[in-house]
Amino acid sequence: xxxxxxxxxxxxxxxxxxxSKEIWDSLIDSPEVxxxxxxxxxxxxxxEDYNDRKQALKRRLPIIIPHAASFRNGKRVSADAxxxxxxxxxxxxxxxxxxxxxxxxxxxxxxxxxxxxxxxLIAITASGxxxxxxxxxxxxxFREGLGLGSLESIEAAQLRMATVLNITEYDAVxxxxxxxxxxxxxxxxxxxxxxxxxxxxEHVSTDAWTNIPLALPPHTPEERSGQDSPNSxxxxxxxxxxxxxxxxxxIGAAEGAVQGERNTxxxxxxxxMRYICDFNASLLFQILPDFGxxxxxxxxxxxxxxxxxRKSQIPMVLQSAIAICEKEAHLxxxxxxxxxxxxxxxxLPRLLKLVCRRLPExxxxxxxxxxxxxxxxxxxxxRFEYLDRQEQSLxxxxxxxxxxxxxxxxxxxxxxxxxTPINEQDAIEREKEQAYxxxxxxxxxxKNQPEDPHACPRNNGVAISIAKLLQLLxxxxxxxxxxxxxxxxxxxxxxxxxxxxxxxxxYRLAFDNAEYGQAYMSDSSFNAHIKVYYNLLLTGxxxxxxxxxxxxxxxxxxxxxxxxxxxxxxxxxxVFAPYTEAERAEIIRWARRLDAEQGTLVCPQLNTVIAxxxxxxxxxxxxxxxxxxxxxxRRAGVMGFRAGMLCYLLENRKFTKTVASFAEWVxxxxxxxxxxxxxxxxxxxxSGALEVxxxxxxxxxxxxxxxxxxxxxxxxxxxxxxxxxSVKNNAICMVLNRWKTNNKITKINESTxxxx
Numbered sequence: 001x002x003x004x005x006x007x008x009x010x011x012x013x014x015x016x017x018x019x020s021k022e023i024w025d026s027l028i029d030s031p032e033v034x035x036x037x038x039x040x041x042x043x044x045x046x047x048e049d050y051n052d053r054k055q056a057l058k059r060r061l062p063i064i065i066p067h068a069a070s071f072r073n074g075k076r077v078s079a080d081a082x083x084x085x086x087x088x089x090x091x092x093x094x095x096x097x098x099x100x101x102x103x104x105x106x107x108x109x110x111x112x113x114x115x116x117x118x119x120x121l122i123a124i125t126a127s128g129x130x131x132x133x134x135x136x137x138x139x140x141x142f143r144e145g146l147g148l149g150s151l152e153s154i155e156a157a158q159l160r161m162a163t164v165l166n167i168t169e170y171d172a173v174x175x176x177x178x179x180x181x182x183x184x185x186x187x188x189x190x191x192x193x194x195x196x197x198x199x200x201x202e203h204v205s206t207d208a209w210t211n212i213p214l215a216l217p218p219h220t221p222e223e224r225s226g227q228d229s230p231n232s233x234x235x236x237x238x239x240x241x242x243x244x245x246x247x248x249x250x251i252g253a254a255e256g257a258v259q260g261e262r263n264t265x266x267x268x269x270x271x272x273m274r275y276i277c278d279f280n281a282s283l284l285f286q287i288l289p290d291f292g293x294x295x296x297x298x299x300x301x302x303x304x305x306x307x308x309x310r311k312s313q314i315p316m317v318l319q320s321a322i323a324i325c326e327k328e329a330h331l332x333x334x335x336x337x338x339x340x341x342x343x344x345x346x347x348l349p350r351l352l353k354l355v356c357r358r359l360p361e362x363x364x365x366x367x368x369x370x371x372x373x374x375x376x377x378x379x380x381x382x383r384f385e386y387l388d389r390q391e392q393s394l395x396x397x398x399x400x401x402x403x404x405x406x407x408x409x410x411x412x413x414x415x416x417x418x419x420t421p422i423n424e425q426d427a428i429e430r431e432k433e434q435a436y437x438x439x440x441x442x443x444x445x446x447k448n449q450p451e452d453p454h455a456c457p458r459n460n461g462v463a464i465s466i467a468k469l470l471q472l473l474x475x476x477x478x479x480x481x482x483x484x485x486x487x488x489x490x491x492x493x494x495x496x497x498x499x500x501x502x503x504x505x506x507y508r509l510a511f512d513n514a515e516y517g518q519a520y521m522s523d524s525s526f527n528a529h530i531k532v533y534y535n536l537l538l539t540g541x542x543x544x545x546x547x548x549x550x551x552x553x554x555x556x557x558x559x560x561x562x563x564x565x566x567x568x569x570x571x572x573x574x575v576f577a578p579y580t581e582a583e584r585a586e587i588i589r590w591a592r593r594l595d596a597e598q599g600t601l602v603c604p605q606l607n608t609v610i611a612x613x614x615x616x617x618x619x620x621x622x623x624x625x626x627x628x629x630x631x632x633x634r635r636a637g638v639m640g641f642r643a644g645m646l647c648y649l650l651e652n653r654k655f656t657k658t659v660a661s662f663a664e665w666v667x668x669x670x671x672x673x674x675x676x677x678x679x680x681x682x683x684x685x686x687s688g689a690l691e692v693x694x695x696x697x698x699x700x701x702x703x704x705x706x707x708x709x710x711x712x713x714x715x716x717x718x719x720x721x722x723x724x725x726s727v728k729n730n731a732i733c734m735v736l737n738r739w740k741t742n743n744k745i746t747k748i749n750e751s752t753x754x755x756x
Contacts, residue, residue, distance in 0.1 A: 081177035087157035120196035270305035346661035366563035373535035381598035402565030426457035488540025640667025
């Protein structure tokens with residue numbers, strides 16, 4: 001059966017796609033959707049910034065588009081929509097939606113009554129204080145000018161549904177064919193008839209619905225002539241509806257206007273749009289959504305807006321909206337941030353050459369990243385100072401992601417060889433631990449208890465309790481423990497078990513070897529206050545990674561070296577050739593050598609390499625006005641420096657070109673992967689740039705380099721719009737001021753700038 005409606009990954013990102021039963025289930029069962037709605041529910045409605053915070057969270061939710069079966073040009077624009085035959089009804093300001101739902105069903109009726117009356121979905125809205133109803137638009141008999149198969153209007157369907165459900169007040173503005181509905185978790189859904197909601201009736205063809213007018217014809221000859229004018233449908237090739245939709249995003253009315261603010265929102269739109277409608281009242285009346293206002297109210301508002309004093313230039317807010325709508329126009333100079341896969345491998349030290357020698361080329365970068373926590377754990381007695389003069393150790397967190405059955409386990413054999421010294425020591429420690437436990441059992445009721453040997457196996461996996469982890473960290477006396485989890489969902493399960501918040505704290509502190517402690521009254525719990533030396537290696541699918549690193553705000557994801565394996569779908573099985581006996585022996589010799597290393601390393605040349613890399617990225621972040629780049633470069637620089645120190649050790653404590661290139665490569669590789677995975681989301685959280693429209697994740701090439709020698713403010717707005725960055729007034733002014741303060745540009749006139 002043909003799917004009935006569309007969905008999109010968020011209200012400001014992605015493109016409309018068909019919503020199947022499988023996708024619908026994945027959306028309403030998504031942990032991220034559940035988490036966002038829980039965070040909205042936890043907001044304080046009395047807080048001054050409640051609406052801003054609620055709106056910011058809602059925009060991260062996926063959306064469905066109930067009124068549209070598809071869009072002709074692949075963009076969520078009403079003018080291009082093919083109707084789905086459904087209508088959506090919003091009921092706002094409901095104190096207890098679940099109780100309100102119970103009152104919708106007439107006494108003595110079963111829920112089949114909803115289907116009989118064409119009601120297919122009733123759900124609590126994402127805000128938690130409203131009801132959303134979706135039902136069918138009934139077919140109309142033959143009408144002159146419409147023909148067979150025409151539908152009742154969305155307004156008529158809303159009124160009909162409200163009448164049968166005995167709803168007296170509802171939001172009358174949700175009639176746009178491109179109108180979005182935020183996806184909510186399954187437990188927010190109070191009633192659903194999936195066959196009606198998700199699938200088009202077999203006897204119906206949407207072709208009969210595509211020519212239905214979206215509104216009644218204009219009343220006056222003046223309005224009809226305006227509609228027929230060649231200038232009325234679009235501005236500079238852009239449909240007016242697109243610009244109006246973008247303006248609504250810019251002025252904070254993305255979901256329309258609710259009762260109490262409709263007049264104000266309508267006035268704002270008229271005030272801006274008059275500049276590109278030749279100050280034509282008839283054209284404005286035609287292109288602006290009515291928000292449920294009467295004809296007389298709309299004409300009065302338009303007259304007031306046109307009569308206001310006019311600026312000599314198009315307002316910047318409107319320029320921004322137009323620029324975003326022109327995102328289809330290609331900028332020849334644009335080059336997105338390069339992906340990690342485009343980064344060639346550096347010259348490698350002998351050990352890593354051996355480790356990677358038998359691997360397919362596409363797997364070598366991931367193998368290097370996977371090796372870092374193990375090599376750091378081997379060289380656990382090594383210390384050095386970073387650029388900030390703070391002491392550091394070889395602490396690494398790595399995460400290897402790839403689709404299921406793509407060969408993530410390839411790391412096991414090389415790492416087993418590298419772990420040989422640790423595993424040998426752990427076998428002895430576990431024997432001590434077992435012997436101690438047996439003595440304890442034997443002397444259970446004796447006054448003479450055996451002495452705790454402080455056994456400390458260092459490779460213990462990731463399924464370990466907080467108390468046991470603290471005990472081992474204490475017994476390790478400054479040596480790194482290592483956790484290797486080949487299935488990231490193991491840690492996700494521990495999160496569900498309620499211990500994750502503490503483990504997350506420990507992991508974050510381990511990145512800087514900071515102190516962690518706990519103290520309990522109970523003698524059965526382990527009390528300690530120690531510096532945390534802990535390395536971590538995880539592998540998993542992209543979905544398990546998103547479940548694990550779902551909260552960017554806690555900072556753990558920015559401390560991780562990510563590597564993404566290629567998708568091997570429909571390809572031949574990759575071949576991982578076995579090491580020769582000589583290679584195995586040499587890898588183990590290197591591991592034993594690292595295990596014996598100790599002392600403090602000093603390499604000023606490496607300081608210079610990383611300082612230069614950080615400065616290069618700082619300039620790039622500043623020119624791109626990317627807060628995400630600025631944050632991620634700092635952590636990536638630390639990881640590159642540590643990797644450089646490790647390479648310095650492997651190069652017999654000599655600074656070589658290999659050390660420099662390896663340190664730079666790790667920093668750049670980590671930075672690119674983090675930008676690809678988290679850049680867009682982090683940009684929104686750090687700078688409030690919620691208008692991200694670009695489909696290219698982490699697109700952050702230097703803005704200044706892409707502008708001409710002399711450029712206008714409008715040029716900058718258009719470029720930022722193409723790159724999915726905020727084009728609000730304060731963001732544009734901030735960028736220009738930053739460039740000017742850093743002597744990168746100078747002002748020619750009110751809206752023109754020159755690069756220095």
